[in-house]
Amino acid sequence: MDNKSYQQLARTFLRLSRFSHLSAIASWDMFAMMPPGGSAARGEALAELSVLEHQILTEPKVAQWLAAAAQEDLNDVEQANLREMTRLHTQAALLPESLVEAKSLAGSRCEHAWRSQRPANDWQGFSANLREVVKLSREEARLRAQVKGGSPYDALLDIYEPEMTSAQLDGLFADLKSWLPDLLNRVVVRQSQQSLVAPVGPFPTAVQRELGLETMSVLGFDFNAGRLDISAHPFCGGVPEDVRITTRYDENELLSALFGVIHETGHARYEQNLPRNWLGQPVALARSTAIHESQSLFFEMQVGRSNAFLQRLLPAVKRHFGSQAAFEEQNFIAWNQRVKPGFIRVDADEVSYPAHVILRYEIERALINGDIEVEDIPALWDEKMQAWLGLSTKGNYRDGCMQDIHWTDGGFGYFPSYTLGAMYAAQLFSAANRALPGLSQQIAGGDFSALFDWLRQNIWQHGSRFTTEQLITQATGETLNSRHFRAHLESRYL
Amino acid sequence: MDNKSYQQLARTFLRLSRFSHLSAIASWDMFAMMPPGGSAARGEALAELSVLEHQILTEPKVAQWLAAAAQEDLNDVEQANLREMTRLHTQAALLPESLVEAKSLAGSRCEHAWRSQRPANDWQGFSANLREVVKLSREEARLRAQVKGGSPYDALLDIYEPEMTSAQLDGLFADLKSWLPDLLNRVVVRQSQQSLVAPVGPFPTAVQRELGLETMSVLGFDFNAGRLDISAHPFCGGVPEDVRITTRYDENELLSALFGVIHETGHARYEQNLPRNWLGQPVALARSTAIHESQSLFFEMQVGRSNAFLQRLLPAVKRHFGSQAAFEEQNFIAWNQRVKPGFIRVDADEVSYPAHVILRYEIERALINGDIEVEDIPALWDEKMQAWLGLSTKGNYRDGCMQDIHWTDGGFGYFPSYTLGAMYAAQLFSAANRALPGLSQQIAGGDFSALFDWLRQNIWQHGSRFTTEQLITQATGETLNSRHFRAHLESRYL
Numbered sequence: 001m002d003n004k005s006y007q008q009l010a011r012t013f014l015r016l017s018r019f020s021h022l023s024a025i026a027s028w029d030m031f032a033m034m035p036p037g038g039s040a041a042r043g044e045a046l047a048e049l050s051v052l053e054h055q056i057l058t059e060p061k062v063a064q065w066l067a068a069a070a071q072e073d074l075n076d077v078e079q080a081n082l083r084e085m086t087r088l089h090t091q092a093a094l095l096p097e098s099l100v101e102a103k104s105l106a107g108s109r110c111e112h113a114w115r116s117q118r119p120a121n122d123w124q125g126f127s128a129n130l131r132e133v134v135k136l137s138r139e140e141a142r143l144r145a146q147v148k149g150g151s152p153y154d155a156l157l158d159i160y161e162p163e164m165t166s167a168q169l170d171g172l173f174a175d176l177k178s179w180l181p182d183l184l185n186r187v188v189v190r191q192s193q194q195s196l197v198a199p200v201g202p203f204p205t206a207v208q209r210e211l212g213l214e215t216m217s218v219l220g221f222d223f224n225a226g227r228l229d230i231s232a233h234p235f236c237g238g239v240p241e242d243v244r245i246t247t248r249y250d251e252n253e254l255l256s257a258l259f260g261v262i263h264e265t266g267h268a269r270y271e272q273n274l275p276r277n278w279l280g281q282p283v284a285l286a287r288s289t290a291i292h293e294s295q296s297l298f299f300e301m302q303v304g305r306s307n308a309f310l311q312r313l314l315p316a317v318k319r320h321f322g323s324q325a326a327f328e329e330q331n332f333i334a335w336n337q338r339v340k341p342g343f344i345r346v347d348a349d350e351v352s353y354p355a356h357v358i359l360r361y362e363i364e365r366a367l368i369n370g371d372i373e374v375e376d377i378p379a380l381w382d383e384k385m386q387a388w389l390g391l392s393t394k395g396n397y398r399d400g401c402m403q404d405i406h407w408t409d410g411g412f413g414y415f416p417s418y419t420l421g422a423m424y425a426a427q428l429f430s431a432a433n434r435a436l437p438g439l440s441q442q443i444a445g446g447d448f449s450a451l452f453d454w455l456r457q458n459i460w461q462h463g464s465r466f467t468t469e470q471l472i473t474q475a476t477g478e479t480l481n482s483r484h485f486r487a488h489l490e491s492r493y494l
Numbered sequence: 495m496d497n498k499s500y501q502q503l504a505r506t507f508l509r510l511s512r513f514s515h516l517s518a519i520a521s522w523d524m525f526a527m528m529p530p531g532g533s534a535a536r537g538e539a540l541a542e543l544s545v546l547e548h549q550i551l552t553e554p555k556v557a558q559w560l561a562a563a564a565q566e567d568l569n570d571v572e573q574a575n576l577r578e579m580t581r582l583h584t585q586a587a588l589l590p591e592s593l594v595e596a597k598s599l600a601g602s603r604c605e606h607a608w609r610s611q612r613p614a615n616d617w618q619g620f621s622a623n624l625r626e627v628v629k630l631s632r633e634e635a636r637l638r639a640q641v642k643g644g645s646p647y648d649a650l651l652d653i654y655e656p657e658m659t660s661a662q663l664d665g666l667f668a669d670l671k672s673w674l675p676d677l678l679n680r681v682v683v684r685q686s687q688q689s690l691v692a693p694v695g696p697f698p699t700a701v702q703r704e705l706g707l708e709t710m711s712v713l714g715f716d717f718n719a720g721r722l723d724i725s726a727h728p729f730c731g732g733v734p735e736d737v738r739i740t741t742r743y744d745e746n747e748l749l750s751a752l753f754g755v756i757h758e759t760g761h762a763r764y765e766q767n768l769p770r771n772w773l774g775q776p777v778a779l780a781r782s783t784a785i786h787e788s789q790s791l792f793f794e795m796q797v798g799r800s801n802a803f804l805q806r807l808l809p810a811v812k813r814h815f816g817s818q819a820a821f822e823e824q825n826f827i828a829w830n831q832r833v834k835p836g837f838i839r840v841d842a843d844e845v846s847y848p849a850h851v852i853l854r855y856e857i858e859r860a861l862i863n864g865d866i867e868v869e870d871i872p873a874l875w876d877e878k879m880q881a882w883l884g885l886s887t888k889g890n891y892r893d894g895c896m897q898d899i900h901w902t903d904g905g906f907g908y909f910p911s912y913t914l915g916a917m918y919a920a921q922l923f924s925a926a927n928r929a930l931p932g933l934s935q936q937i938a939g940g941d942f943s944a945l946f947d948w949l950r951q952n953i954w955q956h957g958s959r960f961t962t963e964q965l966i967t968q969a970t971g972e973t974l975n976s977r978h979f980r981a982h983l984e985s986r987y988l
Contacts, residue, residue, distance in 0.1 A: 021539035022516045029519055033527075037719035038736030041773075045515035052546075225531030242532030279535075 005068035006078060009085055010281060012062060016053055017280040021239045023049050028237040028244045032229040036112075043108030050104045057092040077283060080465045084282035091159065094143050099136065106132045107409030114408045115232065123378065123397040130407065131374045134367060137410045141368050153368040156413035160289040161420065162468065166365060169416055172423070173358050175482050181388070183486075184351050187339045187493040196335050199254040199326040208249050211320045212261040215313070219265045219299065220452055221245075222272050233405050234260040234346070236267035236296070240279055243268040254317070254326075255336060256347065259300055266299030267292055269452070273460035284463040287471055289414060293421025294428060295459065301350045301422065302429035302488070303451075308444035310336055339493060341389035343399040350422060351489055355388035360404075360415040368412050377401045424472060426485040428459070431476040499562035500572060503579055506556060508774040510547055515733045517543050522731040522738040526723040530606075537602030544598045551586040571777060574959045578776035585653065588637050593630065600626045601903030608902045609726065617872065617891040624901065625868045628861060631904045635862050647862040650907035654783040655914065656962065660859060663910055666917070667852050669976050675882070677980075678845050681833045681987040690829050693748040693820040702743050705814045706755040709807070713759045713793065714946055715739075716766050727840070727899050728754040730761035730790070734773055737762040748811070748820075749830060750841065753794055760793030761786055763946070767954035778957040781965055783908060787915025788922060789953065795844045795916065796923035796982070797945075802938035804830055833987060835883035837893035844916060845983055849882035854898070854909040862906050871895045918966060920979040922953070925970040 023046055030042055056062075066086050074082060110129035117126040137156070144155030154165050212228060226243035238244035245264035247257045270286055278284035286292050303309050310333045318327055326335060339349045345356040363380050366372040372380065381401040382393045393400030406414050432454050433439050442450060458475040466474065473479055517540055524536050550556075560580050568576060604623035611620040631650070638649030648659050706722060720737035732738035739758035741751045764780055772778035780786050797803050804827045812821055820829060833843045839850040857874050860866040866874065875895040876887045887894030900908050926948050927933050936944060952969040960968065967973055 015542055018535075018539040018542035021535055022520050022543060025523055025536075026516050026519050029523060033721065035718055035721060035736060037716065038733070041515055041733060041735040042519075045512040048509060048512035049516060222531065224529055227527065227529060239532070239535060241535040242529060 003069070003072040003074060003078075005065040006072050006074055006082065009062070009065045009069055009082070012056065012065075013085060013282055014280040016056055019049055019053050019056075023053075024237055024239050025242075025244075031231040031233070031235065031237070032244065032246055036115075039108070039112040043105055043112070046108065047101050047104035051097055051101045054092055054095070054097055054100045057089055062089055063093070077278065077465060081278070081281050081283035084285070084464050087162065088282055090147070091144070094147055095140060099139060099143075103133075103136045103140065103410055106136055111405060111408040114402070114405070118398055118402045121396070121398040121402070123402065126397070126402055127374050127377075133408065133410050134374055137412050138368055138370065140410075141412075151365075151369055153365045153413065156368060157416065158413075160414050160417055162288060164290075164416070164420070164468075169361065169420075172480070172482060173354075173361070173419075176354050176358070176419070179486060180351075180354055183489060183494070184339070184341070184355075187351055187489075188341070190494065191334075191339055194334060196338070197326040197328070197331050199335065200324055201254070202251040203254055203321055205249040205251060207320050208251075208257050211316060212247065212258055214316060215258060216261060216265050218446065218448075219262065219269070220448065221265050221268055225272055226268055228261065234264055236264045236271065238271075240271045240274050240284075243271045254321070259304060260346075262304040263296045263300035266296035269299075269455075270295040270460055273456055275461055275463045275465075278463060283465055287459075287462070287464050287466075288468050289417035290420035290424060291459065291468060291471065293417050294424035295421075295455070297350075297418075297421050297425040298428060298455070302425050303443060303448075305336055305350075305492075306440065306443065307333055308440040311444050312446050337492065341391065343385075343391060343393065343396070344403055346403075351493060352389060353422065354419045357415050357419040359384035359388060363401075364407070364412045364415065420480070423480060423482050423485045426488040427472065427476050427478070427480065428455075429488070430484040431458075497563070497566040497568060497572075499559040500566050500568060500576065503556070503559045503563055503576070504775060506550065506559075507579060507776055510550055511774040513543055513547055513550075517547075518731055518733050519736075519738075525725040525727070525729065525731070526738065526740055530609075533602070533606040537599060537606070540602065541595050541598035545591055545595045548586055548589070548591055548594045551583055556583055557587070571772065571959060575772070575775050575777035578779070578958050581656065582776055584641070585638070588641055589634060593633060593637075597627075597630045597634065597904055600630055605899060605902040608896070608899070612892055612896045615890070615892040615896070617896065620891070620896055621868050621871075627902065627904050628868055631906050632862060632864065634904075635906075645859075645863055647859040647907065650862060651910065652907075654908050654911055656782060658784075658910070658914070658962075663855065663914075666914075666974070666976060667848075667855070670848050670852070670913070673980060674845075674848055677983060677988070678833070678835070678849075681845055681983075682835070684988065685828075685833055688828060690832070691820040691822070691825050693829065694818055695748070696745040697748055697815055699743040699745060701814050702745075702751050705810060706741065706752055708810060709752060710755060710759050712940065712942075713756065713763070714942065715759050715762055719766055720762055722755065728758055730758045730765065732765075734765045734768050734778075737765045748815070753798060754840075756798040757790045757794035760790035763793075763949075764789040764954055767950055769955055769957045769959075772957060777959055781953075781956070781958050781960075782962050783911035784914035784918060785953065785962060785965065787911050788918035789915075789949070791844075791912075791915050791919040792922060792949070796919050797937060797942075799830055799844075799986075800934065800937065801827055802934040805938050806940050831986065835885065837879075837885060837887065837890070838897055840897075845987060846883060847916065848913045851909050851913040853878035853882060857895075858901070858906045858909065914974070917974060917976050917979045920982040921966065921970050921972070921974065922949075923982070924978040925952075 026042065026046060034042060066082070066089060069082055106129070110133050113129055114126055138152065141152030141155050144158070145152045148155050148158060150165060157164055157166065157169075209228070216228060217223070225241055226238065226245065229244065229246045230248055231246035232248060234245070234247045236243065236245045245261070245268050247260035247264065249257045270292060274286065275284050311329065314327065314329060314332050317332070326332065339351045341352045341355070342348060345353070348356055359381065362384065363372070363377060367374070367377070378393070378397060378401055385391045385393050385400070432451060435454060436442075436450050439451060442448070459471065462471060469479060520536065520540060524533075528536060560576070560583060563576055600623070604620075604627050607623055608620055632646065635646030635649050638652070639646045642649050642652065645660060651658055651660065651663075703722070710722060711717070719735055720732065720739065723738065723740050724742055725740035726742060728739070728741045730737065730739045739755070739762050741754035741758065743751045764786060768780065769778050805823065808821065808823060808826050811826070820826065833845045835846045835849075836842060839847070842850055853875065856878065857866070857871060861868070861871070872887070872891060872895055879885045879887050879894070926945060929948060930936075930944050933945060936942070953965065956965060963973060
């Protein structure tokens with residue numbers, strides 16, 4: 001059968017994936033390696049490549065091929081690939097090249113300045129750049145919503161979470177809000193009655209790094225196809241053939257860097273196990289940011305902070321840092337399952353984490369929909385932090401609305417993925433437990449093979465072949481809901 | 495005045511320089527950071543970008559603009575820029591896209607395999623890949639020579655050294671051959687009468703790195719616009735705004751890594767001081783590989799191994815590694831000025847270095863001109879090493895013809911630059927000494943400001959504004975010759 005148009009598309013998307021490879025590595029470098037003086041030139045280079053990718057993706061012949069390929073004889077995977085190609089083309093064709101370039105430049109500028117503005121608590125300086133980013137993101141959202149329908153914010157959300165809407169999010173988050181604040185209070189009260197021995201540092205960076213590398217090996221990270229480095233904000237970047245994860249070290253903290261590593265290793269294993277035969281095509285990409293986050297939280301929260309894993313980890317901790325009172329087993333487990341509302345999202349425990357996400361979601365939605373302005377953010381932030389966690393961020397921008405990198409380059413619509421990911425992770429772990437009898441004994445024994453096979457079979461190998469809803473229903477037998485997340489939190493913390 | 499075509503060209507070349515930025519960083523990463531598993535995908539991504547750059551550079555409208563711009567009213571720098579643009583366009587337009595891509599892919603493959611084949615002394619495996627690289631380079635040379643005239647090899651030489659020919663090289667190298675073997679013998683005999691105390695290691699990598707960073711600072715490296723990392727083969731990469739240099743460490747060697755750092759710092763300062771206002775245009779690029787090499791050898795050989803600099807360096811060495819008998823001043827100086835013919839080009843002293851270059855030049859010229867085949871290389875290598883340095887490389891490919899990276903990705907025509915660079919460096923240092931009374935006292939006192947100003951004024955700030963011959967004549971009052979190199983070697987070593 002003839003599938004010439006599909007073949008043309010496959011060649012075009014392969015070419016695009018090669019350019020994405022270069023921008024992925026140059027972006028990783030920007031955060032992990034680049035000295036400050038390289039910033040302007042790097043921003044311009046990446047913007048130039050964005051413009052090129054946008055041009056290639058929106059050429060008229062791509063639209064013609066997409067239409068023609070829909071009539072061609074394609075197998076299931078090819079059809080899924082065509083669906084994803086169409087989605088990417090449609091999303092890109094909405095945006096004029098000038099906006100793509102302006103967004104990339106404004107984002108680089110804001111992100112770069114933020115690196116020094118955040119430690120300096122310089123809201124004035126930061127908000128000037130952020131206003132430009134918001135202006136361009138609103139324009140983007142308006143253009144997307146014109147075609148897609150729905151609110152401007154929904155149009156951005158769709159980039160990260162295809163088919164997710166703020167109406168659906170509102171439902172899920174309203175459910176969380178109905179039980180989570182009470183659960184959080186009960187856990188905090190309950191834990192306040194424990195008296196825990198704190199680990200005493202310093203814990204040298206080099207030793208923390210060794211423990212991190214060792215744990216990555218235990219968790220199946222392929223060092224032939226990836227690296228561990230340092231950046232201000234941990235992330236997982238690179239390409240499936242060469243996954244770059246980062247963490248940051250604080251010599252006073254025992255396991256903060258390590259749990260960053262475990263989290264990013266979850267992202268990394270998803271990337272390293274995307275369908276090899278389809279790499280370079282859209283169908284081989286990870287399904288969505290929330291599914292990506294479900295993998296990192298599966299590793300960090302479902303596995304990493306479980307009693308079984310912490311029991312397994314303790315001897316390695318002692319081997320690297322010697323013995324001390326805090327390393328008594330019950331104390332060690334309880335210490336790593338502490339729930340302590342704090343300012344910083346990336347340091348938050350899993351019980352208070354949704355508060356950080358929901359407040360950001362509410363603020364960014366209002367911002368993109370034009371209901372508030374950049375100037376309004378600090379007061380709203382303070383109000384919501386007070387309401388959720390009883391903490392004031394007045395005047396403390398650094399630990400408040402300037403703490404995250406996401407908004408600096410226009411990543412509005414991304415934050416909900418974290419809590420969606422937590423819910424998916426709990427739902428997946430529950431399904432894995434049903435499918436794999438004796439799983440927690442296996443984890444305590446350091447045998448993850450059955451668990452990783454289950455993830456490979458159910459999530460990793462599928463890339464973007466199925467919609468998110470199909471994927472999660474096939475894997476767990478039900479659509480997304482918060483029941484398993486609630487049951488998980490209650491069972492671990494109450 | 496109207497200069498619309500020139501403006502179109504300037505925009506096109508700025509765009510190209512942004513893509514070059516990404517390939518420069520991705521190439522640096524490939525040597526300094528990338529795990530082996532990333533190799534195939536990286537090679538494909540870089541090849542895709544090469545093809546794109548080639549397409550942009552050879553578009554018919556570029557030729558039209560070049561012709562039209564020649565009639566426009568341009569200032570001196572713009573005219574020089576136009577000359578360089580024309581050169582780049584003409585060089586690229588000669589080559590079909592398919593050859594550009596095939597070369598890039600074959601080069602990546604050969605280079606990557608070489609990384610493990612060299613330690614394994616696997617000439618069979620390596621030569622299979624090299625044959626493909628040579629085949630494509632010959633095809634390139636043939637196409638270039640068709641347009642340029644001259645031999646195929648001359649056409650490759652011209653890429654690195656505009657206007658240099660093998661006839662001119664033969665003259666320069668014949669001159670070296672007339673006095674250098676005798677000089678080398680006399681130095682070896684003279685030094686065999688000294689009894690030197692060898693430094694006793696280990697010299698920990700971390701301490702060597704500290705000394706390297708400190709020395710880079712002393713030599714004016716701008717860390718806001720660059721980094722020092724590790725690679726198997728030291729190099730200077732990146733972009734003028736973000737220069738990436740590398741070295742490699744051997745804990746048994748006192749200063750081998752440091753002199754690598756000093757060498758690359760010479761390259762780096764040239765890059766970091768190219769004309770800022772013209773960055774992104776061809777006129778702001780470094781003049782040629784030999785002029786680049788003249789800067790690294792100026793730093794490493796003219797300055798770095800001078801008595802004055804070594805006197806200045808010694809206290810820092812003691813501060814980092816403690817004291818030992820080898821650190822007595824006269825011994826330390828003599829140790830770092832040893833002349834000892836050996837197998838490895840990058841470890842060679844400056845007296846035996848030209849032997850390594852001339853033998854490679856003779857072999858690669860014969861190879862590209864079709865007078866010999868890949869299979870003939872090992873025997874020729876052995877024969878020439880025996881004749882020049884009295885060393886046999888029979889069966890020892892690792893330390894013989896497999897030691898360099900250059901040929902692996904088709905860099906034929908590059909090697910002569912090293913010895914041209916050594917001659918330029920000596921000629922420049924002699925001119926600087928005439929212009930700057932008291933220079934060696936300044937160096938001994940750690941004051942390099944006048945020297946670096948002189949280099950900035952005479953070399954760095956000009957980029958490619960002048961031809962190599964103009965540049966060197968303006969800076970030194972004479973055209974390239976070996977008199978200063980000879981005088982330098984005689985004065986330092988006899």
